[in-house]
Amino acid sequence: MLPKPQSSLQPNTYEYESQPLVKPTGFREYDARWLFEKEINLMGIQALGMGIGTLIHEMGVRPDIVTGHDFRGYSSSIKYALISGMMAAGMRVKDVGLSLSPMAYFGQFALDCPCVAMVTASHNDNGWTGVKMGANRPMTFGPDEMGRLRDIVLNGEFKTREGGSYTYVDGFRETYLADLTNRPKLKRKLKVVAACGNGTAGAFAPQVLEAIGCEVIPMDTNLDFTFPRYNPNPEDMKMLHAIAEKVRETGADVGLGFDGDGDRCGVVDNNGEEIFADKIGVMLARDLSKLHPNATFVVDVKSTGLFTTDPVLKAQGVKADYWKTGHSYIKRRVNELNALAGFEKSGHFFFNQPVGRGYDDGILTALAVCDMLDRNPDKSMADLYNDLPKTWGTPTMAPHCPDEVKYEVVDRVVKRFTEMKDKGEQVGGQAIDSLVTVNGVRVTTSDGTWGLVRASSNKPELVVVVESPVSEARMREMFHAVDSILRENKEVGAYNQTI
Template sequence: MVEELDHEDIPAISPGIFRAYDIRGVVGQDLTTESCYWIGRAIGAEIKERGFSKLSLAWDGRHSSPELASEVSRGVTDAGCDIIHLGAQPTGLLYYATHQLDTPCGVVVTGSHNPAEFNGLKVVIDQQPLAQDALMALYHRIARQDLPKGLGQVEERNIEDDYIERIEGDIQISRDLKVVVDTGNGIAGPLMQRLLEQLHVEAECLYCDVDGSFPNHHPDPSEPANLKALQDAVVAQGADLGLALDGDGDRVYLVDNLGKIIWPDRMLMLLAEDVLPRNPGRDVIYDVKSSRHLAALISRHGGRPTMWKTGHSLMKQKMHASNAVIGGEFSGHFYIADRWYGFDDGLYTAARLLEILSQHSDSVSEVFAALPEDVSTAEINIDTDDVRKFSLISELAADSELTEGARVLPIDGLRIEFSDAWGLVRASNTTPRLTLRFAGNDDAAIQRLQLRMKQALTRHAPELKVPF
């Protein structure tokens, strides 16, 4: 029997931790054990209201994760919802569980690629991620105390073997490969090592032991500095390629045999070339940070190109809505619905890339040299605050000097395209920053566009430190 309590003593919970893609905050400051308990209560109530009775729970390797996960679990069961403890596991394994176990719902406690003091939750209900208003609905449920009370049960289950066997059974490696892997002391290291052994791929592992203090570098492969050790090791060891995963293992980056970083939009080109001939006419989704060459390549191989908003939850929702066969983000999230489930999983994506590259007799650098490439910048971050970042994008969009002569794409932030270059400025949904990227025919084209952007930023926000 479930009975609702008239009133419970609920501490104030910061609405700011309910972000666009997930729940995230600084541990002990705005994300506490208490707040995790009540968020668990709200998740359990939401799951039951949607007609489900159980969810799976996993957590990453951060020092705070086991305790926060324990409080989430207590909240879920106090809501009358049963829970399956999967243990400390990569996010992709949790997503896999929502397709394979007897519940399509799950939560993973993870700070993803953020510094060690951060943590958070990614929530899946009916195999779809909660995002934006659906995440804020959890906050409002707590605020109005719409929190039925019950008594759920806990069970523990280890599905590592099933998960690794599912990937290994799908992948065919056609020739010997030597790979260097850097998992940044994140949670994916041990399983990534097991997977490569199963695939009979010779692998050297950097920082594959789990250490939530991240003593070597932040577990964020989108920052070029965090790939330096991998680049050096690939060249020094004469490896075919290097692979880097983020802190929770749902993103992957690639370094070729010459030590060059292959940005994820070009990794998506390689995947699309492989997938589309078997799936003609299907949609391919890519985010606003991605190469202008993707649309033509996708069309040339029989797919339908669609540019969309950045963010793993938003991308997965778009994948589902359009029945897309594959998608990718410049941050290194890939969504493969060909032979897989369409969720972002760095381990599976790495295995698919190895399969494709093993089918080529050319070196990895030669394979990627055949794909179109602009001169481009890495992602550029400019610090601001969580309120100003959104109003500033609106001001830039209305600035005719900035947008004159450009094709303007306001899908997510402001992307302006010219014949020889394009640039993007958008408000980060996870940090108090603007994020920018530029690409074009040559350095001169990029510099002209950066100057135009810098002048606009100076007009509207002279206090910002613009690093170009």
């Protein structure tokens, strides 16, 4: 049996090589993220694997689990440490090798495994590692499961069991690609930039787009775990700007950017304009609700207000449900409401039957964008974007805030805005119309301008988003008003990007 994990150990010591290191803050709301070697070591990963197996048996779920790893220099070794722990806890492991997160989720269906443990730090910078987990396809763990897993691991409540086994599933990449491409080809000839940021999607996305009939312009598709140009994150303006430049240079119809583990997709139109993912969600909702009238779409609280105000969506009977940000939350909500799809501003899109299986897959999102263009042969991507009512929005901005205090800071901000509303005080020169506090606080003023503050679920940061249907000036006023409230808290640091 492994020793009880320690919350801190000094590297390059006997203790570090003899005990599990697991920093408690690595257990996030719906997955796990640590700085490898600084916050977790390989014995800590093994302890995590034993914890996953213990929890799954405790839940009464059949112990068959799919695992895979993303393309980072250390992910393979982390996966094998995780596997050793899961096997010790009686899990029957099916290893699909180097993979995208959605390929592992697909494996739950194709290999008849209720459980998944995908080793990935997603779009986090190099040095980070993590695991996305689930035991009830297509959902992944939420706060309850993550809280119980944290307690099992940190308290050393592991239970070893007989029956653990390991199988490497050879050729599963081809099985996954065949599932995505077993469909009619596009009627419209599209020239598509496929940008992968040297992440894992480079081994998947270009081939799928070519197979459905696109002319593909590959961009940063060679796998390189140093990420030499930029971090593979389609919410990062550096990546979006690079895609936009390539679109303008090549005259492409659309630019598609994929994150490090392939579960998100960013879009640039044919004019080289970067379209934030929530607006892509509105465009796809317009397109899909023509085929499926009166559909329900789940959207996260960071997303545009157009899901409830757009006249086209209203005319097509669309119902929008604003919910908590996070792939686990949106997935569950889509399942609960039997929604047609769920959209996050971060680019996680969840297509339910008949479009998808309910999990987030960036390549499937790319296919949905191509299908939308195919169904509108007389319109460019820019035309479809310009058809939307105009709003002015910020990118997702993330001021630094330590993991240990970020939720407390958000609670203070929620309380502050609540008191302001109760007293009739204004924000950015406008009266407060409403507050949504399902996930941080989304404060909307009387002219429809809104600002969001919430805690990041996977990094030591807060999340800030602002949008105005009135003007860019109102958007900037709202941002400065929200930021001034944040600055009342000394723990809030510099932004990763700002307007």
